[in-house]
Amino acid sequence: AQSVTQLDSHVSVSEGTPVLLRCNYSSSYSPSLFWYVQHPNKGLQLLLKYTSAATLVKGINGFEAEFKKSETSFHLTKPSAHMSDAAEYFCVVSKPGSSASKIIFGSGTRLSIRP
Amino acid sequence: DAGVTQSPTHLIKTRGQQVTLRCSPKSGHDTVSWYQQALGQGPQFIFQYYEEEERQRGNFPDRFSGHQFPNYSSELNVNALLLGDSALYLCASSSVAGGPLAEQFFGPGTRLTVL
Numbered sequence: 001a002q003s004v005t006q007l008d009s010h011v012s013v014s015e016g017t018p019v020l021l022r023c024n025y026s027s028s029y030s031p032s033l034f035w036y037v038q039h040p041n042k043g044l045q046l047l048l049k050y051t052s053a054a055t056l057v058k059g060i061n062g063f064e065a066e067f068k069k070s071e072t073s074f075h076l077t078k079p080s081a082h083m084s085d086a087a088e089y090f091c092v093v094s095k096p097g098s099s100a101s102k103i104i105f106g107s108g109t110r111l112s113i114r115p
Numbered sequence: 116d117a118g119v120t121q122s123p124t125h126l127i128k129t130r131g132q133q134v135t136l137r138c139s140p141k142s143g144h145d146t147v148s149w150y151q152q153a154l155g156q157g158p159q160f161i162f163q164y165y166e167e168e169e170r171q172r173g174n175f176p177d178r179f180s181g182h183q184f185p186n187y188s189s190e191l192n193v194n195a196l197l198l199g200d201s202a203l204y205l206c207a208s209s210s211v212a213g214g215p216l217a218e219q220f221f222g223p224g225t226r227l228t229v230l
Contacts, residue, residue, distance in 0.1 A: 043221030105157030
């Protein structure tokens with residue numbers, strides 16, 4: 001069985017300050033992990049993915065995430081927030097090599113950026 | 116490339132009615148997946164179509180059915196609508212050549228409201 005928990009439903013940061021969105025997973029095997037972003041009235045967009053290669057994964061728009069097996073975490077970070085980063089972010093866990101039906105989405109974290 | 120498109124954007128139905136949602140995949144993609152995203156939650160996998168057949172199914176009742184056409188576009192049908200079916204319905208397309216966890220490209224969704 002696998003599950004994913006996003007620890008914050010809402011995060012608010014000032015423009016130019018660091019972003020941290022937290023995600024913990026539970027899995028009986030070494031998982032594949034993803035972060036997606038959802039802007040209002042737009043589809044989900046893949047930010048980055050971890051598939052058992054390097055533990056520090058770099059994604060688009062300056063985001064990165066680090067896979068920490070000992071902490072069962074896959075937190076998303078960005079050094080400096082931009083107004084355009086305001087959106088909903090989803091952490092996703094899946095069993096490597098498995099199918100779409102085995103993909104589990106977290107409940108999401110809404111990121112707000114203060115001017 | 117228009118990406119994944121969905122229609123209609125919004126839809127209002129009453130309990131007991133039937134609804135059909137439509138999806139056109141990204142150019143070059145042959146696989147379509149449907150997800151239900153209830154308010155404040157992450158998307159949940161409904162089913163996936165490839166070669167005009169349902170290949171995988173999530174934990175959804177038979178009231179949810181689908182179809183894929185020779186041009187790879189797809190429909191999601193929901194019968195006997197319940198209030199709990201109110202959600203954002205997302206379509207995602209991918210290419211089977213990319214393997215089981217090929218990147219999925221999401222459409223903007225159809226917002227269904229059941230009164």
